[in-house]
Amino acid sequence: MGRLENKVAIVTGASSGMGEQIALLFAKEGASVVAIARRKERLADLVEKIEAEGGQAIAIAGDVTSEDDVQAAIKAAVDEYDKLDIVVNNAGLLDKMTPVGEVTDDLWDAVFDVNVKGPMRFFRAALPVMEDAGQGTFVTIASLGGIKCGIAGSTYIASKHAVLGLAKSVAYMYADKNIRSNVIAPGAVNTEMGQDPDTSEIGMGRAQLTMACIPRMGEANEIAQLALFLASDESSLVNGAVVTADAGWGAG
Numbered sequence: 001m002g003r004l005e006n007k008v009a010i011v012t013g014a015s016s017g018m019g020e021q022i023a024l025l026f027a028k029e030g031a032s033v034v035a036i037a038r039r040k041e042r043l044a045d046l047v048e049k050i051e052a053e054g055g056q057a058i059a060i061a062g063d064v065t066s067e068d069d070v071q072a073a074i075k076a077a078v079d080e081y082d083k084l085d086i087v088v089n090n091a092g093l094l095d096k097m098t099p100v101g102e103v104t105d106d107l108w109d110a111v112f113d114v115n116v117k118g119p120m121r122f123f124r125a126a127l128p129v130m131e132d133a134g135q136g137t138f139v140t141i142a143s144l145g146g147i148k149c150g151i152a153g154s155t156y157i158a159s160k161h162a163v164l165g166l167a168k169s170v171a172y173m174y175a176d177k178n179i180r181s182n183v184i185a186p187g188a189v190n191t192e193m194g195q196d197p198d199t200s201e202i203g204m205g206r207a208q209l210t211m212a213c214i215p216r217m218g219e220a221n222e223i224a225q226l227a228l229f230l231a232s233d234e235s236s237l238v239n240g241a242v243v244t245a246d247a248g249w250g251a252g
Helices: 017-028 040-052 067-081 105-133 154-173 201-211 220-231
Strands: 008-012 032-037 056-061 086-089 136-141 179-186 242-245
Touching (some): 017 040, 017 220, 032 040, 040 056, 056 067, 067 105
Parallel strands (some): 008 032, 008 086, 032 056, 179 242
């Protein structure tokens, strides 16, 4: 029996990187997966991979910045699988290492809409379903940037500090309803998200000082393994935790 047998999980940003690996692993461990992301073709490939291995998944082409798309994902989980046990808030947006002196209102709003309001929308939409069921689990993929400030641009850092607090607040507010909310704070991970050459010269110059201390890059499947533990009943006593996954980068 898989570690998520008979569970239903929504995974945001599931078309690539950590989200894709989380969706694949959750399905392998018995979960029925509702994968949401903007790239419809990538999602179709993901569902095909999951079904080829005997798993169950459906794709929702949508954006975490859209309340309608968020509600559609929740509805799809309940309509297709009759319940919702797990939400993984993984979708994220970088800020091109932009220091605060170069931040525009448009950049600030775009990053916060994905990195903070996106998870908030899923917390808000999923909580009534979980409360009715008497249980539920959230796993939010934040960043080491929610703890340390020298590894990304100002908007991204601020957004990850904010979502970390939001997720911990959910843990506290709903602990008596058997609903858990934990956070993963990855360090540097090999994904296409971090491969944007169009970055601020000032911001990148400052960030490189801390990047020189990275023990090693992480892989997306390593984050998926941690997400699996936090989503499973094995972590039943873990609530409101922020787990770093950075090979010790943030320990110094």
